[in-house]
Amino acid sequence: MSEADPEQMVTNSIGDKLRKAREGNDLTLEDVANRTRIPIRHLQNIENGEWDALPAPTYAIGFARSYANVVGLNGSEIGVELREELGAGQHRPVPATAYYEPADPARVPPRSLAIIAGAIALLLIIGYAVWRSGAVDDSGVDRAEVVEVETPLDEATPAGTVPGQASAPATPPATGPVTLTATEEVWLRIYEEGGERLLEKIMTPGESYVIPSTAQRPLILTGRPNVLRVTVGSTEIPALGPAERTISDVSLAPADLLARAGAAQGTAPPAAGAAPSGQ
Known part of the structure; x- marks a missing residue:
């Protein structure tokens, strides 16, 4: 121009x-x-x-x-x-991906971690089923007989469920609340995956914002992710991105943030309600 x-x-x-x-x-x-x-x-x-x-x-x-x-x-x-x-x-905004370093771990989408974890769990279940099947066949015992002996109706079927129907897993879902606290002045926008804005402002040092429990899949856009302290309950989450580099479409869902924390520590994500390591 x-x-x-x-x-x-x-x-x-x-x-x-x-x-x-x-x-x-x-x-x-x-x-x-x-x-x-x-x-x-x-x-x-x-x-x-x-x-x-x-x-x-x-x-x-x-x-x-x-x-x-x-x-x-x-x-x-x-x-x-x-x-x-x-x-x-x-004015066309600069794509957020242009700000990532090639080796930046924040480029790994949290959704991919969930898919990988699900695939590993599925393989473990299949392996257990194959091993279980082989153990029963080798013993020469009829499978129907084994089911009758190991899962009697009055003990194996919880009250209020239909016999023969698989019960729901007892693992509790990941919980919040998800809280963002500014350590320095920072502009940010928090929005739903469909585009609905939950918050857009400049936060001052010490100011906090709690993601509403009704949010389905909250995402964040900011140019200073390193000055935001993010916690899920009492679990502190690593920085959402490198210093002074714009991030966008980064999930603030509790499960995705806990998966990010687990990946940063090289361990599985912490269980819901568990205290962060080192406490």
Whole structure:
């Protein structure tokens, strides 16, 4: 885009307005960065109208709003103005995958871990069934007779169940609550897999948010996953991503987070309600 492009001149007017307000308050870019926790390079991009250099339109709007509040302008008005001027199709967000290192363990989808665990469990069940079948055949005892002896109706069938019907597994599901606590100022968006937003804001240091128990499959988008402390009940989860790198579509479901913790420790995910190791 050339310097004479009218779109650049329009959107850059916001950057000029913020820069003039900053200079009018005798503030440096470093002063604004210290108050907003926004990197200086992003503040320079905002003043120069270089919106494509920011991770996503939502980041651009959030950063501009925070900048405006610090220099005495109305952050909400600046955010609305920038959203209208950028437009839905003018700015394309940078895909989150572009920010991952090739060897980053966070690239392994939590859903894959669940599939692998399920496959291993299925193989163990099949192996046990084959071994059991061979043991009965070798003994020369009729199988129907073995079932009668080992599972009498009055002992093997729990009250309230139909004889011959397999009972449900007793393993309790993974439980929460899932809590996110900011150790530094950080913008984030939490949303359902279908797109419904549960939360979108800039959290301040020490502020916490509990994922609603009614959420079916909550996901997160943020550019600073390393400053979020995530817990499932009393179990602390490793960082959701590397420092200062955007993550998106990362599951915040209790089972997926516990699987992530188990993978990081090289062990199976902790049982529901179990205390984290080292306590």
